[in-house]
Amino acid sequence: MAKITYIEHDGTKHEVDVANGLTVMEGARDNDIPGIEADCGGACACSTCHVYVAEEWVGKLPAKEAMEEDMLDFAFEPDPNRSRLTCQLQVTDALDGLVVQMPEKQI
Incomplete structure (x- = not known):
């Protein structure tokens, strides 16, 4: 289980526990966090679950794969x-304390 903080574009914070094995997207969806639309349901076929990872977490996450890079365009x-x-971010104990901020809008 990891405690993840989701920050809306307006600064509203949501700190929730997300079970290991889920994705950060599923954690937002299951906890009704606004700002992550997840139109493709987690298939990495859109960019509507885009976030900005807190600077201190950038180097702690697994590298982006080619498909994620393409969708981020x-x-x-x-x-x-x-x-x-x-x-594309699977929750493990190593993500405990992760902070992500949603963009102004999803496309």
Whole structure:
């Protein structure tokens, strides 16, 4: 289980426990966190679960695979270092304390 903080674009924070084995996207969906639409349901076929990872977490996450990189090209204002698709981040104990911020909108 990991405690993950989701920050809406307006600064509203949601700190929730997410079970290991789920994705960060599923944690948002299951806890009704606004700002992550997840239109493709986690298939890495859109960019509607795009977030900006807190700077201190960038180097702690697994590297982006090619498909995620491709989908981030369609995201709203992607950041080359901090942007991630939450459907590609599987929750483990190592993600305890992760902080992600939603963009102004999802495309």
